[in-house]
Amino acid sequence: GQQVMQIPQYQHVQEGEDFTTYCNSSTTLSNIQWYKQRPGGHPVFLIQLVKSGEVKKQKRLTFQFGEAKKNSSLHITATQTTDVGTYFCAGGSNFGNEKLTFGTGTRLTIIP
Amino acid sequence: GAGVSQSPSNKVTEKGKDVELRCDPISGHTALYWYRQSLGQGLEFLIYFQGNSAPDKSGLPSDRFSAERTGGSVSTLTIQRTQQEDSAVYLCASSLGLAARTDTQYFGPGTRLTVL
Numbered sequence: 431g432q433q434v435m436q437i438p439q440y441q442h443v444q445e446g447e448d449f450t451t452y453c454n455s456s457t458t459l460s461n462i463q464w465y466k467q468r469p470g471g472h473p474v475f476l477i478q479l480v481k482s483g484e485v486k487k488q489k490r491l492t493f494q495f496g497e498a499k500k501n502s503s504l505h506i507t508a509t510q511t512t513d514v515g516t517y518f519c520a521g522g523s524n525f526g527n528e529k530l531t532f533g534t535g536t537r538l539t540i541i542p
Numbered sequence: 543g544a545g546v547s548q549s550p551s552n553k554v555t556e557k558g559k560d561v562e563l564r565c566d567p568i569s570g571h572t573a574l575y576w577y578r579q580s581l582g583q584g585l586e587f588l589i590y591f592q593g594n595s596a597p598d599k600s601g602l603p604s605d606r607f608s609a610e611r612t613g614g615s616v617s618t619l620t621i622q623r624t625q626q627e628d629s630a631v632y633l634c635a636s637s638l639g640l641a642a643r644t645d646t647q648y649f650g651p652g653t654r655l656t657v658l
Contacts, residue, residue, distance in 0.1 A: 461644050472633060472649040473585070480644075518585065522643030529575065529598060529642040535584045 432457050434521045436533040444541050449509050451536035453502040453519035460522045462495055462502040463530065468515040511540050544568075546650035548634050554656045555624055563619045563653045565634030572639030574617050575647060576609060580630045588632075591617060592639055624657045631655070 433456040443449050453462065461480045465473040477486055479495035479502065486493045492505045506513055516537045520530040547566045555561050567574050576588040587601040591611045602608070606624075611617040621628055631652040637645035 463646065465647075472651055473635075473647075475646045475648070478644075478646065520647075522641075524643075526643070529573075529587070529590045530645075530647065532577075532585045532587070537582075 432521065432523055432528070432531045434519060434531045434533040436517075436519060436536050438536055439534065440537050440539075442539045442541060443509055445511060446508050449506045449513070449538055451504050451517050451519075451538075453504075453521070453533050455500045455521045455531075457500070458524050459499050460524045462499075463520045463522075464493060464502075464504055465518045465520060465532075466515050467518065467535075471515075473518055506538075509538070509540055511542060514538060514540050546634055546636050546648055548632075548650040548653050550653060551651065552654045552656075554658065556658050557626060558623055560620065560622045561624055561655065563621075563632050563634075563655070565617045565619070565636075565650060567615060567617070567634070567636030568648055570638070571636035571648070572614060573637040573642055573645060574611060575635045575637075576617070576619050577633040577635065578603075578630045579633055579652070585633070588619070590642065592642070597642075621655075624655075626657050629655055629657045 463478045464476040467473045483497045484495040490507045494503045516535045518535045519533040549564045574591040578586040589599040589609050593614045606622045609619045631654050633652045635647040635649045637647050
């Protein structure tokens, strides 16, 4: 079945530094979604990418979908303490009605 | 409702007891998902409902786990003869149900299960 891996598993950065998490799928995806889970909270939807090579921005967050639609990245510029949490990507298959497959997640901690 | 709700928010039980966890999806959402999240870990998929049927229940860990959904709305996850390794946060999510592979999922706050 479809597998979605994320790297790194953990990332500790100084406040103000940049952060990037990468998402890789074993199969071509129809779309990729990103979710954020704050400590003690539940995953919350951030964004969806559908087109090959698509790039979307939300303030300091930049999301990319690879040309082959098998990988994606989330880049945060100048991290703030509010960025703390675990970031999950979730990939949708290209056919059938299979549910999204969530990635393994990257936990971001910020050193003030 | 305004969002996905789950009850109870916390459940402490003794090993060997049965527990029932409830999920109320967003009104109008026909798809519903159950996940398990152990401390500091990722999301472990358990089961997915479209309406009252479960096209994918491949994630249920054992036959002690079962889930049902009635009236296309509320879902109950039942764990029989609980074991200590069942301790985790159980998250429910719902989506519009237009296409499971592209739908955005909306998560509830979860039920924290502790098996003593």
